[in-house]
Amino acid sequence: MHRAARTASVATALATAFAVTACGSSAGGEVAADKKQTLTVWAMGAEGEKLVDVAKEYEKANPNITVKVTPVGWDVAHQKLVAAAAAGKMPDVAQMGGSYMGEFAELGVLEPVDTKTFDEKDFFPAGWQQGEVEGEAYGVPWYVDTRVLYYRTDLAKKAGITKAPADWKGLRAMASALQDKADSKWGIYMQPRGLDTVQSFYPFLYSAGGEIVDKDGTPVIDSPAAVKAFKEYGDYVKQGLSMKSSQPGYDPLKDFNTGDVPMFFSGPWISTLIKDQYPDLKGKWAVAPVPADKTSTSMAGGSSLVVSKDSSHKAAAKEFIKYLTDAKGQTDWFERTSDLPANTEAWKTGELADSPSLQVFKKQMETAKSSPTLANWTEVTSKVDAAVESVTQGKASPEDAAKKAKSEIESLVK
Known part of the structure; x- marks a missing residue:
């Protein structure tokens, strides 16, 4: 992912602002996954634009869910996320790279990953590690890249x-x-x-x-x-x-x-x-x-999908992320975007399995190192x-x- 510059003083100030705001915030009662509801999703750059089409397909199969995707430019992504965190208005689901993960986990705005639903073994090790902070998983790998x-x-x-x-x-x-x-x-x-x-x-x-x-x-x-x-x-x-x-x-x-x-x-x-x-x-x-x-x-690079700790739509968010990160969803996303699947099962069929050049990336990803969060x-x-x-x-x-x-x-x- 692209990175936005920030300073320790800004992060500290944001943490203070969030602490003040969060004291008075409340997500209210949580909505069951099968109830009619709107899921807010922020995704960055080209991924945000492509995700709009995927969301429409998801809505057809899940008519009780409206997925409102907001594409966000990488140049303003960090600024918008920290502002949303400070105001207690994070989207239900957000795309987040490893360079952001530690900061937002520290701010306390991310819901830990349900590891009964999402199995670390289904993903490249480095892809999963990008969503971990001090041993706790906060992001489910969406796509990966390496050099x-x-x-x-x-x-x-x-x-x-x-x-x-x-x-x-x-x-x-x-x-x-x-x-x-x-x-x-x-x-x-x-x-x-x-x-x-x-x-x-x-x-x-x-x-x-x-x-x-x-x-x-x-x-x-x-x-x-x-x-x-x-x-x-x-x-x-x-x-x-x-x-x-x-x-x-x-x-x-x-x-x-x-x-x-x-x-x-x-x-x-x-x-x-x-x-x-x-x-x-x-x-x-x-x-x-x-x-x-x-x-x-x-x-190792790429992005994960996170859920807001204050979301009242966690169950629906989890189901949408599952749809995007299982082998079928990952194969579809690759065909739409050429983003490399984080789920290793997706590499076993089709072009991902047959292309010698793509297999070079797979081999490299197997030993790639993720940056500390x-x-x-x-x-x-x-x-x-x-x-x-x-x-x-x-x-x-x-x-x-x-x-x-x-x-x-x-x-x-x-």
């Missing part, structure tokens, strides 16, 4: 390479060969700085065995594994294999089409964009798992963004950048 390697197979062949790189050594060699023998301007694109650089860095950090904080919430971004990842990432820029600077919001697809950027890491939506925007690339590109160091491990996680990762930038721009050594990031993160997680 894999996109590469130009035709240019690789020109460079004398016939298969995707399996490890860091192979990735570095392939980037060099593409630049030297296939006339690519760059060997690979890796975001050098700016907001969310951490998302480009995660495959290196996790594959090296590193983390930002450990399971106890202690910062470990200066561990030997993390330092190794900083060095490896920075060396691509230092050696001229990846660009030192790119414009905010830079999209590598145009340069992927021309061959100037023959490799980059990204998520499943890129496959659809390539097919739609650059049909001439058909048969000239492929995806591959993240090249391994200690392991081949990428980041800390209330101020975006602030924490902003320190890693800065650390990566200091390394790629030659302002600090990997060791010094890691130490500084750890010190700054320590003050945020005390």
Whole structure:
């Protein structure tokens, strides 16, 4: 999911405002699932628009339920959610990503997941973990994504390479060969700085065995594994294999089409964009798992569905979420949106089972790592963004950048 910036002071102020408001709020008596009622649902971006159509299908099969879907832009999603929480007016059901989960669970506005209805074993481990806060599940996985390697197979062949790189050594060699023998301007694109650089860095950090904080919430971004990842990432820029600077919001697809950027890491939506925007690339590109160091491990993303603690329609909300997250609902959602199913049963038939490229995403998702659901996680990762930038721009050594990031993160997680 996309992330909205926020500060600890804002979160603290919101918590205070919510506490004052919530004291006087009451959801009243709860309505049984089979009673006539209106269910309010907020969903973000393209998902919000597509969910309107799904809601209409659900209403046909459940005429007692009216599903009122409100599409919300990602640019205002966080603002609208915190305002609704403060006013005690959260929707019955909301789409929520892992970077929001810790904050809203801490505010006390989310209903814990009914684990008798929703079984953790039905979902990718990392997908389920994105909805957990301190061992309690608050979100049911709706869809997932992860990062894999996109590469130009035709240019690789020109460079004398016939298969995707399996490890860091192979990735570095392939980037060099593409630049030297296939006339690519760059060997690979890796975001050098700016907001969310951490998302480009995660495959290196996790594959090296590193983390930002450990399971106890202690910062470990200066561990030997993390330092190794900083060095490896920075060396691509230092050696001229990846660009030192790119414009905010830079999209590598145009340069992927021309061959100037023959490799980059990204998520499943890129496959659809390539097919739609650059049909001439058909048969000239492929995806591959993240090249391994200690392991081949990428980041886990996606969204979960949550229920408001104050909702008087919890039973109906649970049934609607069940409809969206069982294998049948997940397959339908994939066909409508290309969002990857969080329910693993949906991957056993049809295109999801038969497509080699989709199976690469499935394999990567099986080992992907989810971010900790800390209330101020975006602030924490902003320190890693800065650390990566200091390394790629030659302002600090990997060791010094890691130490500084750890010190700054320590003050945020005390």
